[in-house]
Amino acid sequence: MPEKILEMKKLVKTYIMGEEEQMVLKGIDLDINRGDFLSVLGPSGSGKSTLMNIIGCLDVPTSGTYYLSGELIRDLPEVDLSHIRNREIGFIFQQFQLLPRLSAQKNVELPLIYAGVPEKERQARSAHILERVGLADKMNNRPNQLSGGQQQRVAIARALVTEPTILLADEPTGALDQQTGHQIMALFKELYQEGKTIVMITHDADVAKNGSRIVRIVDGNLSEGVYNA
Amino acid sequence: MLKESIKMALENIVSNKMRSFLTMLGIIIGVGSVIALITIVSGATSTVTDQVASMGANTVTVQVQGTPLKQGLTQGDVNKIAELSNISGIAPTISGQTTVAFDGNTMDEITLQGKNDVYFENTEDVISSGRIINTIDTENKSRVALIGNDIANELYIGKNPIGQEIKIGGIAYHVIGILQESDSFASADTNSSVIIPYTTAMGVVGAKYINSMTVYIADEALADTTTRQIEGVLTKAFNGDEDGYSIVNMQSILETIEEMTSILSMMLAGIASISLVVGGIGIMNMMLVSVTERTSEIGLRKALGAEPKQIQLQFLIESVVLCLIGGIIGFILGVSLAWVVANLIGTSFALTASTVLLAIGFSAAIGVVFGFMPARKASRLNPIDALRSI
Numbered sequence: 323m324p325e326k327i328l329e330m331k332k333l334v335k336t337y338i339m340g341e342e343e344q345m346v347l348k349g350i351d352l353d354i355n356r357g358d359f360l361s362v363l364g365p366s367g368s369g370k371s372t373l374m375n376i377i378g379c380l381d382v383p384t385s386g387t388y389y390l391s392g393e394l395i396r397d398l399p400e401v402d403l404s405h406i407r408n409r410e411i412g413f414i415f416q417q418f419q420l421l422p423r424l425s426a427q428k429n430v431e432l433p434l435i436y437a438g439v440p441e442k443e444r445q446a447r448s449a450h451i452l453e454r455v456g457l458a459d460k461m462n463n464r465p466n467q468l469s470g471g472q473q474q475r476v477a478i479a480r481a482l483v484t485e486p487t488i489l490l491a492d493e494p495t496g497a498l499d500q501q502t503g504h505q506i507m508a509l510f511k512e513l514y515q516e517g518k519t520i521v522m523i524t525h526d527a528d529v530a531k532n533g534s535r536i537v538r539i540v541d542g543n544l545s546e547g548v549y550n551a
Numbered sequence: 552m553l554k555e556s557i558k559m560a561l562e563n564i565v566s567n568k569m570r571s572f573l574t575m576l577g578i579i580i581g582v583g584s585v586i587a588l589i590t591i592v593s594g595a596t597s598t599v600t601d602q603v604a605s606m607g608a609n610t611v612t613v614q615v616q617g618t619p620l621k622q623g624l625t626q627g628d629v630n631k632i633a634e635l636s637n638i639s640g641i642a643p644t645i646s647g648q649t650t651v652a653f654d655g656n657t658m659d660e661i662t663l664q665g666k667n668d669v670y671f672e673n674t675e676d677v678i679s680s681g682r683i684i685n686t687i688d689t690e691n692k693s694r695v696a697l698i699g700n701d702i703a704n705e706l707y708i709g710k711n712p713i714g715q716e717i718k719i720g721g722i723a724y725h726v727i728g729i730l731q732e733s734d735s736f737a738s739a740d741t742n743s744s745v746i747i748p749y750t751t752a753m754g755v756v757g758a759k760y761i762n763s764m765t766v767y768i769a770d771e772a773l774a775d776t777t778t779r780q781i782e783g784v785l786t787k788a789f790n791g792d793e794d795g796y797s798i799v800n801m802q803s804i805l806e807t808i809e810e811m812t813s814i815l816s817m818m819l820a821g822i823a824s825i826s827l828v829v830g831g832i833g834i835m836n837m838m839l840v841s842v843t844e845r846t847s848e849i850g851l852r853k854a855l856g857a858e859p860k861q862i863q864l865q866f867l868i869e870s871v872v873l874c875l876i877g878g879i880i881g882f883i884l885g886v887s888l889a890w891v892v893a894n895l896i897g898t899s900f901a902l903t904a905s906t907v908l909l910a911i912g913f914s915a916a917i918g919v920v921f922g923f924m925p926a927r928k929a930s931r932l933n934p935i936d937a938l939r940s941i
Contacts, residue, residue, distance in 0.1 A: 380935050380938075404856050404858045408856020413854050413855070415851075419851045419938070435555050436855060
């Protein structure tokens, strides 16, 4: 019996645009088990960014329930949400979102600072994880001294370093050329094989195919897709 | 966390050198001018009060203008004052003009002063050689004299005047000492003066009255009470006519000077601190720009788990560090300026610990006050909007 780490039931998100209410997510039911590599495939405007924000605890649902690691995510104070994000979620962004003034290692250490990890341990863990993503010799480089693929590897290391419940990737290959994109996807697959839980949001069906399971989101509704072997 | 924030703040300041410097300039000028003014004024104050105090902080000076009925004080009046409590001594002064002569040579328009032993006990460096007028001279109305430098040089060419005779107003006196040479700018030119015991002066020169006196007070804390008692005696002596005399309490003069200069220095510092406020607004402006520029950084930090409080602290530390650096530079400039000014106008230069604390405290406070709003703005950014703003 696989362990369920994420459970959404009848999840609705509406935004108020002026006087009109706009329903962006229209009753999403979604379960994710530990070790899944889920691709959420959808065109722009489908609500996939909103879904990502809710999974990532950057936003909370209007109605319905969302359990992450058994905890109900609702309209909590921002302090609590920031702790949950720090503990549960490893974000990977399309534009990498590295701080330009910090070295690769310092960038990776950032979430550990907010987790209150002491400096010595931060250095050891960030060095170890950068080695894992193949950047052992680039630890002291700043982002602008790295290629796009290397920058995304630093971002992946930063997401991995806190050992979060879910790696949440938003168009992780969107800013990369095709070949580099393949390399990043190969790394994702390796991580999946190591047992990491990955949720990847993309509009690209070819990229989505890398997941072990694909769901489609269209106009705020989710439909289960195929399971990859 | 704090260490990281300070480090990041310094990195940010260094990576925006020009902008950081221009922003700090307001604080540098503000702190610099406040510190310079306070230091200059307090140096000048202590110079002035030292000078006043050197005249004797424990003295009450009585000047007699006289009235038609009573032209000055008598020995009897002086004795009444001497009987009051808390008085350690009275130095009356009689002044007049006279002629001096020795061995057929005469000098006109010589200032004659009658003084007593109390004056010499309380005043330093009156004579350059010989001895001072002592108690016995005063009591015996001795015919002894201290003579000024010019008189010694003109009348006693090639001789030591001490032990010689001098004719003052036609009467022979014994020269016992020579007065310290005074520079030409001194208010009382003693070079062409002679000083004799005031008791002698009252008998001989025809001076019937005492023109002024300095009353020495034993306990400075009771100076005001004693001053009032002296005033009581004087009022009685002049039959209630207060125009006949004036009385000055040195202690109260000192207090007045200190009060005035502290008001002055507070006023000046207040005016100068307007530039501190302007500097603070500059800091606030730069921090707001910084928050806007780094919106996506703030969004990222929040996504990675930064609490709003931590974001606020980070920006607050940046503004405080910026202000402290500006404050330290301003402090150094202000103190240097004060030092230069003190040397130019010849007042004393003193740097107190409170000035240092004031500078540091003020700049840190400005950092907190003017950094608060931008930092709060940063901490309240919605992470989704912030991340989107790439």
